[in-house]
Amino acid sequence: MESAAYLTEPETNGHREVGEIAVADVTGETAAAAPAAFHLTRGRYRSAGLRVLELRVDVDGPGTLRKVSGDFFTSSGSTTSYAGSFIVDAPAVTVSPHQMVIRGQGRFSGPAPAPFPFVEVTIPRRPVGQPRAAATVRFIRPPNHVGLTYVCSFRSAYFRTVRWEQDSVTGKVPFVSYDTGSLPQPPGSPARVLTVPKAFAEAGIDLVAGGAANVLGDNQNGWTIAELHAAMQTNFSLWRNVPQWMVWLLVASRFEGNPGVRGIMFDAQDAFQRQGCAVFHDLIQGMDPESRRAQLRTYVHELGHAFNLLHSWQKDLATPPAPLGPNRGFGDLSWMNYPQNYDPDPDPPNPEGAAAYWSAFPFSFTAAELVHLRHGFYRDVIMGANPFGRGAADIDADLFDEPVVDESGLVLDLRATKQTYAYGEPVVVELRLGTTDLRGRSVHEYLHPDYELVSVAIRQPSGRTVLYRPLMRRCVDAEATTRLHPERNPAVYASAYVGYGQDGHYFQQPGTYQLRAAYVAADGSRIVSPVLRTVVRHPRSESDEQVAELMLGEEQGTLFALRGSDSPSLRAGNDALQEVVKHHGKHPLAVYARMVQGLNAEHEFKYLTADKAALEVRSPEPKEAIGRLTAVVKATTEGNGVDDITLNMVMRRLARAHARDGDRKQSDGVLNSLVERFDSGVYRPHVIETVRRQAEETRRSIHEEFGG
Known part of the structure; x- marks a missing residue:
């Protein structure tokens, strides 16, 4: 460079x-x-x-x-x-x-x-x-x-001009500038003071501040994806659901549910995507040079996603696929790589990781990324046009072929939570990462596809192979690792709803589906699962068809992916789920509608007032949540409910609802029942131990929040 x-x-x-x-x-x-x-x-x-x-x-x-x-x-x-x-x-x-x-x-x-x-x-x-x-x-x-x-x-003199509106929450001071000469940097890279607009100016993009800079109310529980999207719709003064060179960034406190999320390009759930992103101040705050440097990278990284730039190791998953950089993209010196993932050469003892990245990073995009930013086809770059990754989602059917040589010592399994799925039923899969290395292996635990370190390919009954693209993609601190050992800690698990994503519903027709997952390890190794075959059954009655139609709407799919939302843009979806519960309450699929309603009721929802003057919070509705979630647990106990991984999550949220309602005894009883269900001789000891640990963590969290 x-x-x-x-x-x-x-x-x-x-x-x-x-x-x-x-x-x-x-x-x-x-x-x-x-x-x-x-x-x-x-x-x-x-x-x-x-x-x-x-x-x-x-x-x-x-x-x-x-x-x-x-x-x-x-x-x-x-x-x-x-x-x-x-x-x-x-x-x-x-x-x-x-x-x-x-x-x-x-x-x-x-x-x-x-x-x-x-x-x-x-x-x-x-x-x-x-x-x-x-x-x-x-x-x-x-x-x-x-x-x-x-x-x-x-x-x-710029190739493109984009208006950028930035808001922040109370008490979170947005990043201003970083002097690249304040810490060691590559020889030949000039020391200069970089702001976010200047970083894009170096790429030939004119990022112009526009709109009003608002300060929103914050909440100690952090922000959900649904709340971020709702905040954009009501507070982004330049926002319209049309393609336009305008982007919104919110400086929020933290992401709810995962403190390791640094930022997110959350606008990937409708026909006009990539208009909004957020950075989470609590994880990158600080006035020292290291913190300012991290803030600059996170802001530019998330805005880069709004321009339709993928992570460095994911560019071959775009439509059409783009070539990867050195070492399958992990060697890219780019704003779009993770510093902790940087690895220019898979053969040791070459320097790798965050220290090596920062010592070589010239604070720039790669040549291929610059071509996209300056010269990419209009609809591929402008906000609100082609979905993230181009949107068509057709991929090479051989993309997930097993490596010819695999010495990683890791094994990835992809399992269906049910033998077959009813037409319209949410499809949830389980991912399991284990090791065969008797010495043990260190791995990151970000198995959920939302974190973009695991990809899931789906071959539909028509023969078309598509890539599951989550509605919301999360940028995380991937330095968080765990040590796997065949005896002491043989595997880590995650479950993921893959029925709906950026391209709509993936399981819209009855028939046989083939799924395959690929896990990208910290050293760049690509671990591929065996092929999973699962079946979506044909509807068996007129009632099945009616319920499936109510479940398969675009807004309903978004609500399942978000686990509920009060967003006005999803009102029709919530109405459809309510119709399932009210008029088809005894149908087996009604359990999923109740689950989404219960999870949403258990949680508060933050939104801006109509005049955008204040942030209001819709308080949790514990009694509503208890009624809905108890019905989910009961149906599952009777064999007509959700999978066990989802049930684990539902029961822990039910325990919180009871605690919110002032009934700590019932809250403890739900957590005890959760452990007892898994400690029944069916599951392996490490699975039981994981459930027990999660139950105790929930119990401690409830005690800290509600006392008693």
């Missing part, structure tokens, strides 16, 4: 001056450099008229990627619509004293071949102090047939 260079050229579009734009030299290649007296031929240009071309020229000056790209728009009346994109990956650049000419074959976003596939851009060179010249763009079909021609005036 070359050292950063700095430009000080003003914009001419009346927006504001660029100031110092630091653009890292990510390729080491440049076109013939323009004399110092001339403007650099780079930046964003735009034509006028009914057919508009927004052009991005990236062939001149420091940090060039040697690419040209653009987006087409059409105007009709008072509306403008997106019409397509193109990119020229390796153009030929000819420089004369008076102009620069850029030629190359374009790659277009449409499915049909472009009738005029070659692109020619001509830009006169102007001395600094004079207005920049317009770019003339011609689309050509060989040998010399010219299609449309556009004249694009210069707009900005």
Whole structure:
């Protein structure tokens, strides 16, 4: 990585001056450099008229990627619509004293071949102090047939401009800046003071503060995913459910349920995704250099997800798949990697981990990430357009083939919680990670797909293979590990609802499904499970069909994934679940509707008032929760309820509901019954011990919160 260079050229579009734009030299290649007296031929240009071309020229000056790209728009009346994109990956650049000419074959976003596939851009060179010249763009079909021609005036030295609104909760001071020279950094990487906008400016992206900076009320219990999304909808003053270059970031206290979550891009549950993210201040707070450095990385990392950038080790799971960097992506020196996961070479004794990452990290995106940010097709990058990871979710059916050589000493199992599932029934799977190494193995425990260190592929009855993409992805501190041993601690477990994700319902048709999971270990090893085959049964009666229709709505799927929500945008889903309980209460699937209602009632829900003046809290409703969750436990005891892992969670939440209602004796009784159910001779000792430990942790938490 070359050292950063700095430009000080003003914009001419009346927006504001660029100031110092630091653009890292990510390729080491440049076109013939323009004399110092001339403007650099780079930046964003735009034509006028009914057919508009927004052009991005990236062939001149420091940090060039040697690419040209653009987006087409059409105007009709008072509306403008997106019409397509193109990119020229390796153009030929000819420089004369008076102009620069850029030629190359374009790659277009449409499915049909472009009738005029070659692109020619001509830009006169102007001395600094004079207005920049317009770019003339011609689309050509060989040998010399010219299609449309556009004249694009210069707009900005940045390739894209995004308005960024940041809010925070009471008492949490947002990150301001970090001096990269305050701690050791790579030789050749210049010391500079970085803010979040300056970090994106170095990538050629103009991140402009917009909207009102609000301070929201906080709650000591932390924030849930549903509450974050509801807060965005009511507090993001720039928010609209349309594609737009606008993003919201909330500086919240902490994530409820997992103190290791540093940040989250939570907006992945509807048709207009990637508009909001959050960072959790309590985990990254501090004024010392290490804390400020961590804050900067977390803010940029989560905003990077809003631009549709995946984690470094996940890029081959995008649609279409992208190449991975060194050591399957773990060797990337990028904002999108985890410092603790950094491992440039799988063979020891090469330095790895957080210390090695920070000693080599130049505070930049990789070259491939810069290409996406500057030149990715419009709908792949703009917030509110294509879902995270592109959204189609088609993947290579062989993606999860077993490794040819596996010396990891780890074994991953994927199990269905039921032999078959009813049509419309939520599909929950169990993941088990064990070891065969008699010496033991250290592993991270983030088995749930939400943490993106485990992926689940699903082959549907149609033959299509899709990747389960969770609604909410969580960025965690993966340094948290446990030691597995074949005798003392043989395995760790997790259960996951995989029935609904970013692409909707994955089990919408009866038939046989094949599932396979892959676990990414801390050293980059990819542990693949055997294939799990499970069946979704055909409905057996008219009642089955009616209940399935009520269970399979998009909002209902979101409610199952979130375990309930009061969000106004999910009102129809809550109404459908209430109809299941009210009119089909004896149907076996009604237990799941009651479970979602009970879990939501047991928990408070934070939301903003209509005037956005204050944060209000809907208090828990323990009696409602007790009634719903007790019915779930009863149905399960009778053999018509949920799986045992889900029951474990339900009974611990039921115990909390009793404690909230002032009945500590009943609360203790529920936890005792939980342990007794698992200590029945059916389960292995380490499973019983895990349940006993979880019950005692819940008991202690209840004592601390409610006393007695």
